[in-house]
Amino acid sequence: MTQKRKLIYFITTLTLISILLLTNTVEANSTLNLTTTKAIYNLGEKITITGNLTIDGTPVTDAIITIQILNPRNETIALRSALTGTNPSTEYVPIEVIDFYPCDINGKPTYSFKRGSNAGFKIRVKNNAAATYSIVILIYIQFANDVPFTIFPIYSGTIEPNREISAFQWPVPIPSDAPLGTTKAYANVIDKYPSKGGRAYALEKNTTFQITSSSTSQGTSTIEQTNEDGNFNVIISTNPYGGMLGKYTIHATSLYFPYFLNARQTFQVILIGDITGDAIVEIEDVAEVSAAYGSMPPSNPTCDLNKDGVVDIEDVAMVCYDYGKYGTLP
The missing domain is CATH 2.70.50.60 (abc- transporter (atp binding component) like domain)
Structure with missing residues (x-):
């Protein structure tokens, strides 16, 4: 085999390997x-x-x-x-x-x-x-x-x-x-x-x-x-x-x-229980949910914490659960 034919054979082999590798890479869904x-x-x-x-x-x-x-x-x-x-x-x-x-x-x-x-x-x-x-x-x-x-x-x-x-x-x-x-x-x-x-x-x-x-x-x-x-x-x-x-x-x-x-x-x-939006759950939030208690539809929509269309004991419980928590704003 001449040097030229060897070179052509080598280049062809490399090309086929590259195509196979590329095909496998493209076909695989990762x-x-x-x-x-x-x-x-x-x-x-x-x-x-x-x-x-x-x-x-x-x-x-x-x-x-x-x-x-x-x-x-x-x-x-x-x-x-x-x-x-x-x-x-x-x-x-x-x-x-x-x-x-x-x-x-x-x-x-x-x-x-x-x-x-x-x-x-x-x-x-x-x-x-x-x-x-x-x-x-x-x-x-x-x-x-x-x-x-x-x-x-x-x-x-x-x-x-x-x-x-x-x-x-x-x-x-x-x-x-x-x-x-x-x-x-x-x-x-x-x-x-x-x-x-x-x-x-x-x-x-x-x-x-x-x-x-x-x-x-x-x-x-x-x-x-x-x-x-x-x-x-x-x-x-x-x-x-x-x-x-x-x-x-x-x-x-x-x-x-x-x-x-x-x-x-x-x-x-x-902060779910923060009804007033001041990043802390305190007595003001309890007062807000208490004032809206029993309303259906909610007199204050922000007091309907579980979004079920009524301000009831579940919403009060959510405020009480978060009572004392406070967050930091970015």
């Missing part, structure tokens, strides 16, 4: 589904974010979904990397989180912090790939009542092939009114935020610690797992005493070669 259990939540209510990644209608059970939640001020309040099964693929996550734990000012593992004190965090990651990556290591902390506490970068920069990076953050002030109980901290390695087209470069690792007055306890560091049926879910809540009212936005991304998928979803947080 979708990242993202939803919330409701479109509108009451202040203080738990919010469940769920979804899946499907290819040709079949849920993928080894995908990693990176989820970013922004409040009505467009501030990131949470970032998680959720799994769609118990055996996640590590093919597209070149970074490994080796150690992650809460600590004292000297870096010693500590799993109990008093209200009003300071906490610290240490993390060690390794680049198992042969390439250099630009990464951001984010720590997200969620209180025992599922309300987001804080999120911060503990490292931002590059990591060279087969190298380790250690990072330490001190102090992280614990509020004096922080919920008591088991608090979770999540470590994620990303290239950039999902809202900017970023994704996870490592499996999420979490650790637990106690917020308490005096006792001590042990915590754990684990890789977080989710459902085995191809779905993922993330749960947060809003603070019934000062949580932000308005529209929240969720961004989700996933790399599942050859697909890079993204999705966006929104939900609304309102």
Whole structure:
């Protein structure tokens, strides 16, 4: 075979392979589904974010979904990397989180912090790939009542092939009114935020610690797992005493070669019992619903909280349930 014929054969083979790959990419229908259990939540209510990644209608059970939640001020309040099964693929996550734990000012593992004190965090990651990556290591902390506490970068920069990076953050002030109980901290390695087209470069690792007055306890560091049926879910809540009212936005991304998928979803947080519209449920709201009690159609439509055409005991109960709650406007 002459050199010319060999070249033609080589080019033809490459062309056929490219066509086959392109055909498979076009024909496959890949979708990242993202939803919330409701479109509108009451202040203080738990919010469940769920979804899946499907290819040709079949849920993928080894995908990693990176989820970013922004409040009505467009501030990131949470970032998680959720799994769609118990055996996640590590093919597209070149970074490994080796150690992650809460600590004292000297870096010693500590799993109990008093209200009003300071906490610290240490993390060690390794680049198992042969390439250099630009990464951001984010720590997200969620209180025992599922309300987001804080999120911060503990490292931002590059990591060279087969190298380790250690990072330490001190102090992280614990509020004096922080919920008591088991608090979770999540470590994620990303290239950039999902809202900017970023994704996870490592499996999420979490650790637990106690917020308490005096006792001590042990915590754990684990890789977080989710459902085995191809779905993922993330749960947060809003603070019934000062949580932000308005529209929240969720961004989700996933790399599942050859697909890079993204999705966006929104939900609304309102204060149902706030009849007067001043972002607090107090005696004025009770007075308003009491004045309209028994009217059908409602003499004050805003008092018909369950929208059944009559102001009755159910509407009064809804105001009483929310009594004392107050929200923050964007």
